[in-house]
Amino acid sequence: MTEPDRWxxxxxxxxxxxxxxxxxxxxxxxxxSLMIAGGSFVSLIGPSGCGKxxxxxxxxxxxxxxxxxxxxxxxxxxxxxxxxxxxxxxQTSGLFKWRSVTxxxxxxxxxxxxxKTDRRERAAEMLDLVKLGEFCNHYPHELSGGMRQRxxxxxxxxxxxxxxLMDEPFGALDEMTRExxxxxxxxxxxxxxxxxxxxxHSIPEAVFLSQRVIVFSPRPGRIASDITVDLxxxxxxxxxxxAFFEKITEVREALRFEESRI
Amino acid sequence: MTARDEVAREIRxxxxxxxxxxxxxxxVVFVVFLVVLALAYVGYKAFGRTLDDAQTDWPVIGNVLPxxxxxxxxxxxxxxxxxxxxxxxxxxxxxxxxxxxxxxxxLREATLGFAFGVVFGLGIAVxxxxxxxxxxxxxxxxxxxxxxxxVAIAPIIVIWxxxxxxxxxxxxxxxxxxxxxxxxxxxxxxxxxxxKGLQSADPAAMELMRSYAASRRQTLxxxxxxASVPYLFAAFKIAATAAIVGAIVGEISGGxxxxxxxxxxxxxxxxxxxxxxxxxxxxxAAVLGLLAIGLVTAVEYLVLSKRREEPxxx
Numbered sequence: 229m230t231e232p233d234r235w236x237x238x239x240x241x242x243x244x245x246x247x248x249x250x251x252x253x254x255x256x257x258x259x260x261s262l263m264i265a266g267g268s269f270v271s272l273i274g275p276s277g278c279g280k281x282x283x284x285x286x287x288x289x290x291x292x293x294x295x296x297x298x299x300x301x302x303x304x305x306x307x308x309x310x311x312x313x314x315x316x317x318x319q320t321s322g323l324f325k326w327r328s329v330t331x332x333x334x335x336x337x338x339x340x341x342x343x344k345t346d347r348r349e350r351a352a353e354m355l356d357l358v359k360l361g362e363f364c365n366h367y368p369h370e371l372s373g374g375m376r377q378r379x380x381x382x383x384x385x386x387x388x389x390x391x392x393l394m395d396e397p398f399g400a401l402d403e404m405t406r407e408x409x410x411x412x413x414x415x416x417x418x419x420x421x422x423x424x425x426x427x428x429h430s431i432p433e434a435v436f437l438s439q440r441v442i443v444f445s446p447r448p449g450r451i452a453s454d455i456t457v458d459l460x461x462x463x464x465x466x467x468x469x470x471a472f473f474e475k476i477t478e479v480r481e482a483l484r485f486e487e488s489r490i
Numbered sequence: 491m492t493a494r495d496e497v498a499r500e501i502r503x504x505x506x507x508x509x510x511x512x513x514x515x516x517x518v519v520f521v522v523f524l525v526v527l528a529l530a531y532v533g534y535k536a537f538g539r540t541l542d543d544a545q546t547d548w549p550v551i552g553n554v555l556p557x558x559x560x561x562x563x564x565x566x567x568x569x570x571x572x573x574x575x576x577x578x579x580x581x582x583x584x585x586x587x588x589x590x591x592x593x594x595x596x597l598r599e600a601t602l603g604f605a606f607g608v609v610f611g612l613g614i615a616v617x618x619x620x621x622x623x624x625x626x627x628x629x630x631x632x633x634x635x636x637x638x639x640x641v642a643i644a645p646i647i648v649i650w651x652x653x654x655x656x657x658x659x660x661x662x663x664x665x666x667x668x669x670x671x672x673x674x675x676x677x678x679x680x681x682x683x684x685x686k687g688l689q690s691a692d693p694a695a696m697e698l699m700r701s702y703a704a705s706r707r708q709t710l711x712x713x714x715x716x717a718s719v720p721y722l723f724a725a726f727k728i729a730a731t732a733a734i735v736g737a738i739v740g741e742i743s744g745g746x747x748x749x750x751x752x753x754x755x756x757x758x759x760x761x762x763x764x765x766x767x768x769x770x771x772x773x774x775a776a777v778l779g780l781l782a783i784g785l786v787t788a789v790e791y792l793v794l795s796k797r798r799e800e801p802x803x804x
Binding site for chain 2: 285288290309310311312314315316318320322324325326335336338339340366367369370
């Protein structure tokens with residue numbers, strides 16, 4: 229791989245152990261080193277409990293490594309969190325049910341002390357981006373699962389962080405909605421040029437979305453393979469192209485090899 | 491207007507209609523129960539009378555169950571007639587007016603007591619939220635505070651209020667001391683449910699706030715407090731009645747005139763000359779309690795219906 233303009237995320241020799249020294253000690257991650265180029269779309273894939281979500285939370289400085297260093301945008305992960313360098317989206321949309329769609333998208337801006345008019349304006353812009361402009365005054369319970377997830381993405385993007393951390397954001401959606409959301413996410417990525425780190429356990433999803441798929445081994449999580457995906461601009465036809473299926477096979481083989489070693 | 495807007499509006503309309511239906515059903519059930527209770531009262535009295543008429547002695551009545559004579563159990567008609575009669579010989583003001591005035595006086599004390607209790611209770615909940623240590627250390631004292639008889643605290647608070655609060659920019663009235671006594675009962679459910687409610691915020695949402703580098707205050711204000719609202723309303727319902735009971739007991743044991751407590755004390759001391767007056771006043775106090783709960787429930791409905799959250803049980 230050629231040296232990029234900048235690294236968005238640098239992970240060097242990171243290990244994470246939960247409950248260290250206690251009987252229920254768990255080695256979640258072991259000796260992970262990973263560099264993520266600015267503006268790239270990288271997926272983390274692996275079996276349940278391989279620590280891929282933990283790695284995402286480490287990048288977000290929501291938890292800290294037992295060993296090793298994590299940098300985000302050339303600073304410590306902690307500093308990046310305090311500087312609001314990243315936005316996050318989870319499997320559950322995590323919308324506040326007492327806030328309307330607009331108010332949910334405005335939440336981070338409100339915390340950052342934006343004025344009400346500025347907030348409204350940006351929220352409207354973001355809701356247009358995720359094609360939910362007409363639902364701004366609805367409450368979360370009035371939306372479908374896919375729409376709620378789009379609101380969560382709008383919320384994560386509202387303050388224009390350069391990095392987007394996504395933890396199985398489409399995991400709870402049906403297949404049709406899921407494919408639709410993937411196309412929209414790529415559309416947003418193309419428009420905004422964010423760096424996206426995307427945790428999933430769907431192989432086709434990882435291959436369709438990413439430029440790079442990082443395959444994790446089961447516990448303790450290690451990087452088993454680093455697969456570059458070069459399928460050009462994704463269209464509806466991409467899902468039916470033979471190159472797409474070849475990549476899926478490659479990722480599946482890498483995963484299966486890891487499974488067989490347990 | 492999109493089709494989805496239409497659907498959402500239709501759902502809201504349906505929800506409102508359902509809520510109205512539920513309220514109507516509750517009122518009907520309440521009235522039916524009231525009639526059943528009244529019939530039981532009348533039936534029990536009639537049963538006692540037949541025993542008396544037959545000169546038979548049924549040892550349960552009068553020994554275990556209350557006696558059925560008009561002094562112990564005045565006839566329902568007498569109780570309701572009492573509302574229209576003046577309780578004092580030299581005045582033509584009917585008892586209902588006395589009760590209404592006293593109820594308003596007590597309601598004022600109770601309302602202020604409720605407000606004190608909510609502020610104090612929420613304050614405690616926020617402090618307890620700070621650390622598990624504080625929570626575990628302080629909670630036993632809160633529980634213990636509720637086992638201290640109100641009768642013992644009331645005079646202390648009344649005297650403290652009348653002697654030590656002259657530095658306030660306004661004149662401290664005795665009824666405000668009664669509010670403090672009422673607050674002693676109301677802060678407890680608010681503090682207990684408050685801490686539970688504040689802790690009920692979804693862990694994923696807490697993490698989200700952390701990802702936004704939100705301050706502790708922001709997290710409290712924007713996430714934990716809104717998340718605790720259903721718990722708080724459950725506490726407010728308990729606190730509303732506790733405030734009225736506290737105010738009445740506070741008036742009696744603090745020797746404060748003007749409210750239902752004083753009225754009850756007066757009529758109790760003159761019980762043998764007019765038992766139905768006491769009964770009528772007690773009914774007045776009960777109606778006041780129901781009004782207080784009804785008000786809290788109405789506000790709860792307004793606040794929670796928007797986020798479509800089932801209110802917790804009473």
